Amino acid sequence: MTSHREAPQEGLVIANFGRTVSVEDADGAMHSCVVRKKAGPAICGDRVKWVAQESGRGAIVEVLPRRSILSRPDRREKLKPLCANVDQLVIVSSVPLSERFNTRLLDQYLVAAELTGIDALIAMNKTDLADKATLAELRSQLKPYSDMGYPIVFTSTLTRRGLPQLRDRLHGNCSVLAGESGVGKSSLIKLLIPDLDIRIGALSEASGKGRHTTTTTMLYHLEGGGEIIDSPGVREFGLWHITAPELEDGFKEFRELQGHCRYRNCRHIGEEGCAIAHAAETGHIDPGRLSSYRAIMNSLCRYSP
Ligand SMILES: Nc1nc2c(ncn2[C@@H]2O[C@H](COP(=O)(O)OP(=O)(O)OP(=O)(O)O)[C@@H](O)[C@H]2O)c(=O)[nH]1
Ligand SMILES: [Mg+2]
Ligand SMILES: [Zn+2]
Numbered sequence: 001m002t003s004h005r006e007a008p009q010e011g012l013v014i015a016n017f018g019r020t021v022s023v024e025d026a027d028g029a030m031h032s033c034v035v036r037k038k039a040g041p042a043i044c045g046d047r048v049k050w051v052a053q054e055s056g057r058g059a060i061v062e063v064l065p066r067r068s069i070l071s072r073p074d075r076r077e078k079l080k081p082l083c084a085n086v087d088q089l090v091i092v093s094s095v096p097l098s099e100r101f102n103t104r105l106l107d108q109y110l111v112a113a114e115l116t117g118i119d120a121l122i123a124m125n126k127t128d129l130a131d132k133a134t135l136a137e138l139r140s141q142l143k144p145y146s147d148m149g150y151p152i153v154f155t156s157t158l159t160r161r162g163l164p165q166l167r168d169r170l171h172g173n174c175s176v177l178a179g180e181s182g183v184g185k186s187s188l189i190k191l192l193i194p195d196l197d198i199r200i201g202a203l204s205e206a207s208g209k210g211r212h213t214t215t216t217t218m219l220y221h222l223e224g225g226g227e228i229i230d231s232p233g234v235r236e237f238g239l240w241h242i243t244a245p246e247l248e249d250g251f252k253e254f255r256e257l258q259g260h261c262r263y264r265n266c267r268h269i270g271e272e273g274c275a276i277a278h279a280a281e282t283g284h285i286d287p288g289r290l291s292s293y294r295a296i297m298n299s300l301c302r303y304s305p
Contacts, residue, residue: 008049008061013042013084015218023050023058033058043069044217044229045084045174070116070176073238083176083217083229088169089113092179092188094126095154101138107292108237109178110150111250115242121151121169123177125184128156144286148253157187167192167222174227176217181233186214189230193220239296247300251293253285269294 011023014030021042023033033050035042039060042048049062066084074080091109093101106122113120122145127135135154146152151169155162166188169175177185190196217231239247244267248254254268254276262273268290270277280290 006052008051010064011048011050011058011060012219013044013046013048015216016043017216020057021060023048023060031058033060035060039063041081043081043084044219045086045176045227047085068116068118070112070118072112072178072234073241077238077240079241082178082231083219085174086118086176086229087173088119088121088175089116090121090123090170090175090177092123092125092177092183092185094180094183095124095130095134095138097129097134101141103141103288103292104295105180105235105237106145107251107289108239108296111239111242111247111296112237114250114252115246119173121153121175123153123155123162123166123188125155125157125188127154127161128158141288144253144289155184155188157184157191160191163191170222170226170228172225174229176229176231178231179233180235181213183233185233186212186230189220189228192222192228196220238299240299242300244297244300247293247296251289253289254293257285267297269297 009025011025011031014022014024019034021033021035023031025031031050034057036059039048039062042060042063046066047064048060049064050058050060053059068086069081069084070086070089071079071081089109089112091106093106096102110120122142124138130138142152153162153165153169155166170192177189179185214230214232217229219227219229221227242250248258257275257279260275261268261271263271266274268274268276276285276290279285280287
């Protein structure tokens with residue numbers, strides 16, 4: 001029988017189910033833990049110190065310092081930490097079927113990655129559903145993003161297109177997959193980790209829902225090194241919690257133009273002599289990105305006039 005006076009051991013938070021947290025120990029065994037109040041919240045990806053208790057449940061006594069923390073707003077627009085210690089945000093979308101691809105959520109996520117200080121990777125999934133012309137159009141629409149240095153992979157879990165490239169990008173990193181519900185995040189993870197079926201199946205049974213929609217952010221280990229975190233899909237990534245200067249920083253191609261506008265406090269929303277607007281007109285920055293920026297700026301003003 002383990003004594004509760006045993007020295008704390010280190011563990012990794014695999015998932016957080018509200019009051020209980022699944023912690024993996026150094027040998028890969030899972031422990032259901034409660035979080036002691038003074039430890040503060042423990043989220044997926046956290047390194048923690050925990051002790052075994054006589055009840056059989058563990059208790060997290062300390063959350064170790066994080067190298068990154070990615071937060072996102074929940075449905076009631078409260079900012080919630082999503083995961084910790086990730087190096088890369090993989091923004092998953094599915095290819096558009098006829099109209100142009102809507103970059104709104106992509107741009108919101110890119111701002112979040114920039115402000116969190118982590119890399120971003122764009123994954124366009126379900127390429128099997130689009131014809132050649134649509135894919136070519138999508139490629140040219142996304143060219144400004146690759147020009148800015150955001151890598152893009154085109155994937156399909158049906159044809160397995162792009163899987164090797166995706167695997168390469170994930171190797172050795174801790175990445176989180178995010179995007180709208182139904183774009184194929186969990187399906188991609190299942191393909192990357194072939195023996196995962198049991199865990200996903202067991203979870204959706206427990207939630208009592210027929211659909212396999214992801215309800216809990218969860219960490220998985222990749223073969224050969226690295227971790228991948230699955231997260232529930234969202235429609236919007238509200239950025240109302242950031243400031244206008246932060247928003248500007250989140251659009252990395254704007255940075256080199258900072259200080260070039262006629263007015264020092266230019267918000268790039270139609271002022272005279274705006275260097276960003278000029279750059280968009282002359283093709284140096286993507287006009288679509290400027291529209292995204294302005295739409296987000298508008299939403300910030302609504303919250304903090
Ligand atoms: N045609 C096609 N269908 C796919 C592809 N990838 C996933 N799907 C299907 O899309 C549906 C949703 O996939 P999920 O993996 O559950 O999507 P998700 O992004 O994890 O969704 P949430 O957990 O709700 O956020 C499933 O029916 C998948 O079979 C693909 O590459 N091509
Ligand atoms: Mg899912
Ligand atoms: Zn300006």
